[in-house]
Amino acid sequence: MLNVNNIYKNFGDLKVLKGVSTEIKAGEVVSIIGASGSGKSTLLRCMNLLETPTFGEVWMEGKLLTPVDPYLHPEVIACSNTYKKLVAEGMSSGDAIVKIKAEDLLNEKFSSAEGKEYRAAMKKIYDENYIDINVARQKMGMVFQQFNLFNNLSVKENIMFAPVSIGLAKIRKAKRKNLLIKLGNLFKKEKKELIEITETKESIKAEAEAKAMELLRRIGLEEKADVYPSTLSGGQKQRIAIIRALAMNPEVMLFDEPTSALDPEMIGEVLDLMKELANEGMTMVIVTHEMGFAREVSDRVLFVDEGYIKEDRPPEELFKSPEDPRLRDFLSKVL
Amino acid sequence: MSLVTIIENIAKIMGRYWYVFLVKGVGYTLLLSIIVLVCGAILGSIMAIGKGSKFAPLRWIITAVVEVVRGTPSLLQLYIGYFFVPKLLNIEGLSAQMQAFVCCAIALIINSAAYVSEIVRSGIEAVDKGQTEASRSLGLNSFTTMTKIILPQAIKNILPALGNEFIVVIKETSLASTFFVGDLMTAYLEVKGATYLSTECLIIVGAIYFVLTFTLSKIMGVAERKMKAHA
Numbered sequence: 139m140l141n142v143n144n145i146y147k148n149f150g151d152l153k154v155l156k157g158v159s160t161e162i163k164a165g166e167v168v169s170i171i172g173a174s175g176s177g178k179s180t181l182l183r184c185m186n187l188l189e190t191p192t193f194g195e196v197w198m199e200g201k202l203l204t205p206v207d208p209y210l211h212p213e214v215i216a217c218s219n220t221y222k223k224l225v226a227e228g229m230s231s232g233d234a235i236v237k238i239k240a241e242d243l244l245n246e247k248f249s250s251a252e253g254k255e256y257r258a259a260m261k262k263i264y265d266e267n268y269i270d271i272n273v274a275r276q277k278m279g280m281v282f283q284q285f286n287l288f289n290n291l292s293v294k295e296n297i298m299f300a301p302v303s304i305g306l307a308k309i310r311k312a313k314r315k316n317l318l319i320k321l322g323n324l325f326k327k328e329k330k331e332l333i334e335i336t337e338t339k340e341s342i343k344a345e346a347e348a349k350a351m352e353l354l355r356r357i358g359l360e361e362k363a364d365v366y367p368s369t370l371s372g373g374q375k376q377r378i379a380i381i382r383a384l385a386m387n388p389e390v391m392l393f394d395e396p397t398s399a400l401d402p403e404m405i406g407e408v409l410d411l412m413k414e415l416a417n418e419g420m421t422m423v424i425v426t427h428e429m430g431f432a433r434e435v436s437d438r439v440l441f442v443d444e445g446y447i448k449e450d451r452p453p454e455e456l457f458k459s460p461e462d463p464r465l466r467d468f469l470s471k472v473l
Numbered sequence: 474m475s476l477v478t479i480i481e482n483i484a485k486i487m488g489r490y491w492y493v494f495l496v497k498g499v500g501y502t503l504l505l506s507i508i509v510l511v512c513g514a515i516l517g518s519i520m521a522i523g524k525g526s527k528f529a530p531l532r533w534i535i536t537a538v539v540e541v542v543r544g545t546p547s548l549l550q551l552y553i554g555y556f557f558v559p560k561l562l563n564i565e566g567l568s569a570q571m572q573a574f575v576c577c578a579i580a581l582i583i584n585s586a587a588y589v590s591e592i593v594r595s596g597i598e599a600v601d602k603g604q605t606e607a608s609r610s611l612g613l614n615s616f617t618t619m620t621k622i623i624l625p626q627a628i629k630n631i632l633p634a635l636g637n638e639f640i641v642v643i644k645e646t647s648l649a650s651t652f653f654v655g656d657l658m659t660a661y662l663e664v665k666g667a668t669y670l671s672t673e674c675l676i677i678v679g680a681i682y683f684v685l686t687f688t689l690s691k692i693m694g695v696a697e698r699k700m701k702a703h704a
Contacts, residue, residue: 188606276612286607290625300611303621379607386611 279383373404517589554580
């Protein structure tokens, strides 16, 4: 469902991720643990491109979200001028790729002097697999540490905002296309058919509102529908943030330390809602400091440290018999 | 000259020239102010958003405009507008007074837009980055995020500063009287020329300016309270 392929992320001189790969399968619940500053949040944010990886690719359901990373496609590298030169000089193809990659990693960008053929090969892969990031993000819910409810909208409007905005944008787009088709039809003998627009502004709003109320009822906060976020407690805010993401019917949910900014007595209500989602079969990636929770709900736990995934195992194994010394050290501190 | 005579003179002047002050003067001042306020606010907001653009030359141009406008006197900008705009736009069909009015309006709009853009930019930057991230993570494009989430919150934050700028604009329109555009200060020059009662005319004009700006500041206060009501 979600493929992270050899991700590097640099913030200036700081190298946060140094080649991370993992696959999130449909229905899987994956927890990411690690000390602060280890890069676990960055890894999560790279998954929906809130951070753009410096190198590497992110794929979602066979669609490419990031630019093409030539090192992951040997056929692209094979088109590059430098590669051809190095091979012609007698270097083996594997060594040549390693050398080019090392140089580019140093310069933090893909070399531009690799010729037309190289760029065309990259463009071909991109064009075949490209998906608009905004479309991809509609299927990826994200929950933040600081809740990030929209302060200028009421609770209900918060939940309705994305479905309504995106629904209306679709109608506008269909109408624009119809206009073009109508104009075209004036001059052609073969009349093209218009796109059928079944939804109206009102129907989209009504549908979104019904869905919002249903979700609010689910978490027992329907009486808060018309209040503004500033009047809510942390736990309420976070649960609303979760159902706001659910309103888009996402296929995967990303949680970035969802309970770290909460008072202790409110952590339970948020974790309960997340457990419910996990039991319903939602695909989830959770960056968390709640080891007990990670152990209980996860199918797999990733331990991220120094920019690498050091361990990637089911929770029982990982917590019982940690292999990596840094993980052992980490667990002894937090457990 | 006693206070009593001044008050008597003011009454006399108002009796005879009320039309020049209250209708013509206030009319032109308000017209000029409203045009400058609205166009300046729109242009300023566009400039503020443009300053966050990825296209570097656009950012440079906007920064240059803001710096030049901030670094030169408003009166000088009006002179430049007065002599330069007729070369760019064909406004010869208008009366001399209307030509001056258009030139002054354009110069004041650019002046106001520069200040408004700085205010709006500070407001945009003050909105938590998490708001943008939340909106983008839901799959909304940057335009919808900016217009529906960021700008409404930014405007709420900058309303006091914006109100201040609007009051400054109303007062700056008085500079346009240099070119006799018919505003309140022009009315003062006119009536003073006819009556030779400089002090009285100044008091009248000052009082009218004060009423205008005070009303505006009260309106802004109401808007602020309304926006504070939620969130």
